[in-house]
Amino acid sequence: DAGVIQSPRHEVTEMGQEVTLRCKPISGHNSLFWYRQTMMRGLELLIYFNNNVPIDDSGMPEDRFSAKMPNASFSTLKIQPSEPRDSAVYFCASSLGLTGGHGYTFGSGTRLTVV
């Protein structure tokens, strides 16, 4: 199994530009999570999906952030317009069901820098 695949690995963009992060979960996993990690705030949950349906997006910082999961094998996190404070590592994780923390598999992350 290739694991959770995220792209791009690194993204450097200018303030105001649109950024799209992509995630392919493990085949068969029906829960998908988008996290953001910074030194200041640690690992924060942004949004999660179960069976392709967004369940809770209360962690999304503001309207500039949006996420979709059009099918079981693909999800996107979009930031429009991007700001320097969005600079962070964004992780996607998947699991078989809502396990409460057991068996989460994280992707390698996208390191986003907004200048």
Next chain:
Amino acid sequence: RKEVEQDPGPFNVPEGATVAFNCTYSNSASQSFFWYRQDCRKEPKLLMSVYSSGNEDGRFTAQLNRASQYISLLIRDSKLSDSATYLCVVPPPASGGSYIPTFGRGTSLIVHP
């Protein structure tokens, strides 16, 4: 008390040493817990689960102290490769209606020669 608290460290220990760190939690209804390991500039990975009876996996022992609301991770005979950040994960309470765990900020461990 914050939901999940960890000493950020770093814990700086020589090879071969035994090191332990704790994680305190505020929600006493949690039934099981987890330790994840995160290497520098890598993603978190599940290290081990922590149940009421504790859990041992080779040099690693995880224990739960429900009365004092903390979990611990003990590493014996530390290796250089143990250097990483260890994240404590507290699941939501079984009756709370949420399925989302809380990740601690992590404890940094540095094992030196």
